[in-house]
Amino acid sequence: MAATTSFTSFTIEPHHLPSKTSSLSLRHLVLSRKLFSLPSPSLALRSQPRFYPLLASQPDTNPFFDDNFDKPREECGVFGVIGDPDAASLCYLGLQKLQHRGEEGAGIVAADTESSKLRSVTGMGLVTDVFASPESLKSLPGTMAIGHVRYSTSGATASLKNVQPFLASYRFGQLAVAHNGNLLNHDKLKMELESRGSIFNTSSDTEVILHLIASSTSRPLLSRIIETCESLEGAYSLLFLTANKLYAVRDSYGFRPLVLGCRPNGALVFASETCALDLVDAKYIREINPGEVVAVDLADMSISSACLMPPKPRKACIFEHMYFALPNSIVFGRAVHESRLAFGKALAEESPVPADVVIPVPDSGFYAALGFSLASGIPFQQGLLRSHYVGRTFIQPEQHIRDLSVRLKLSPVKGVLEGKSVVVVDDSIVRGTTSSKIVRLLRDAGAREVHMRIASPPVVGSCYYGVDTPSESELISNRMDAAGVCRQIGSDSLAFLSLSKLHDLLGDEAPTFCDACFSKEYPVPPRKYEQVELSYMEA
Ligand SMILES: O=P(O)(O)OC[C@H]1O[C@H](OP(=O)(O)OP(=O)(O)O)[C@H](O)[C@@H]1O
Ligand SMILES: NC(=O)CC[C@H](N)C(=O)O
Ligand code: SF4
Numbered sequence: 001m002a003a004t005t006s007f008t009s010f011t012i013e014p015h016h017l018p019s020k021t022s023s024l025s026l027r028h029l030v031l032s033r034k035l036f037s038l039p040s041p042s043l044a045l046r047s048q049p050r051f052y053p054l055l056a057s058q059p060d061t062n063p064f065f066d067d068n069f070d071k072p073r074e075e076c077g078v079f080g081v082i083g084d085p086d087a088a089s090l091c092y093l094g095l096q097k098l099q100h101r102g103e104e105g106a107g108i109v110a111a112d113t114e115s116s117k118l119r120s121v122t123g124m125g126l127v128t129d130v131f132a133s134p135e136s137l138k139s140l141p142g143t144m145a146i147g148h149v150r151y152s153t154s155g156a157t158a159s160l161k162n163v164q165p166f167l168a169s170y171r172f173g174q175l176a177v178a179h180n181g182n183l184l185n186h187d188k189l190k191m192e193l194e195s196r197g198s199i200f201n202t203s204s205d206t207e208v209i210l211h212l213i214a215s216s217t218s219r220p221l222l223s224r225i226i227e228t229c230e231s232l233e234g235a236y237s238l239l240f241l242t243a244n245k246l247y248a249v250r251d252s253y254g255f256r257p258l259v260l261g262c263r264p265n266g267a268l269v270f271a272s273e274t275c276a277l278d279l280v281d282a283k284y285i286r287e288i289n290p291g292e293v294v295a296v297d298l299a300d301m302s303i304s305s306a307c308l309m310p311p312k313p314r315k316a317c318i319f320e321h322m323y324f325a326l327p328n329s330i331v332f333g334r335a336v337h338e339s340r341l342a343f344g345k346a347l348a349e350e351s352p353v354p355a356d357v358v359i360p361v362p363d364s365g366f367y368a369a370l371g372f373s374l375a376s377g378i379p380f381q382q383g384l385l386r387s388h389y390v391g392r393t394f395i396q397p398e399q400h401i402r403d404l405s406v407r408l409k410l411s412p413v414k415g416v417l418e419g420k421s422v423v424v425v426d427d428s429i430v431r432g433t434t435s436s437k438i439v440r441l442l443r444d445a446g447a448r449e450v451h452m453r454i455a456s457p458p459v460v461g462s463c464y465y466g467v468d469t470p471s472e473s474e475l476i477s478n479r480m481d482a483a484g485v486c487r488q489i490g491s492d493s494l495a496f497l498s499l500s501k502l503h504d505l506l507g508d509e510a511p512t513f514c515d516a517c518f519s520k521e522y523p524v525p526p527r528k529y530e531q532v533e534l535s536y537m538e539a
């Protein structure tokens, strides 16, 4: 397909403008040359919304996991392609590259332009498990697709119903959504929607988005998406798919990443991280800006861009740079490996220790350890081997499974460690599971001294924006200071990167990052469960 997309000047075609707008105005629509010559959208009275059950019922794989057992968990990854005959296969590859962002479930929805039908394959587990049969990808024809890898933050973990993308049918056709983030006001929105007749099929926060869009009286879909997103609180990087368009949205704080790339054939690709663009030969174009809504029309590959109101100060998740993202990704305009190298160097300057060798805790501690070694002059060696058949421990739902995973995952290299004073560098301590096991492993392998260095400040606050740090009582640094953590994990010394040093490293950009899990300064205050007063609720 020929590339008709221009990235320097976006156009908004007349059909992208709201024909009937109840709560939206032209201020939402930006970057259009034609904008000022178009007639103002007329204001329409808000009619009584109609509600429809949205999701086809899917059986839960494990009936034991009732939604009442819900616990908030962690991250997710999204990937989308428009304008490529291999859309679903590219999605499959892109999702595999984003697998580190979610291991609980995965799915793809593809739009078959011939039949104007959206089709879905979702399943529990890793991307390769869900799409193990070659038939599964064959069942997803079309030139557009969106995909998702999940760690739950809201809704049951082991529930197939909660695996995204969600695909809904409503009065304007089919609509699919994939969400990375966490909605703080979804309980309230859900209660309001239910009181007006909505029937929810999942326990996921993401489902409210579909119901809000379905009940909106705005036209066209772009306006319904904008109206809906403006009523959401919290973190969301979203991809929407219809039979002829793909939409990408990022919340106004820009908590979670979302980038745009272009393949040599002109196909556009959206992904949580640039590493997934690289894999499918898509050239990185730019981030979706915080508060931006991008719409791509398959018919001519034209792009429109709008912005959510009111604008907010950017609060990008700094933890993406420490742990979540792959080091070869560019996230929030910064190379992740460079950030980690800088954190490690700063840590060596702040908390030096004489030692024989610096070793990383693989995988995510690698670049910070390299930085520590470069700044300290202490040789860098691989003292721990990682088994790649074991997933990320931080994202395993149960504590006892996390414990076993650490031992299975990391094996010491005795020759590097025996009789040595060792500096072990990791990116973070959350619950303390990994560090205490590692200290024991290293001592058992003959290390004379074990000095733990952590390339992030102590994690003291829960995250409400899409990451699994559910209760403060589970965070070891919330219960004790560094000396206490050091005693608990059994190391000879322990030091964290200080928050002030982190701010120094981020420079002028420091206020544009969320660091609430280190500072407890929450950009959007966490809500307690709200009792919603609804005048039209039945007595
Ligand atoms: O204090 P804890 O609760 O143990 O959590 C912190 C650990 O978890 C993460 O590693 P993980 O094994 O999840 O992934 P990685 O292999 O990408 O480093 C992180 O890098 C720390 O090593
Ligand atoms: N970690 C995430 O981004 C999860 C997305 C969504 N809140 C869910 O629980 O499925
Ligand atoms: S609280 Fe921490 S993990 Fe959550 S968005 Fe902020 S920086 Fe990221």
Ligand SMILES: [Mg+2]
Pocket: 361, 362, 363, 364, 365, 426, 427, 434
């Ligand atoms: Mg780790």
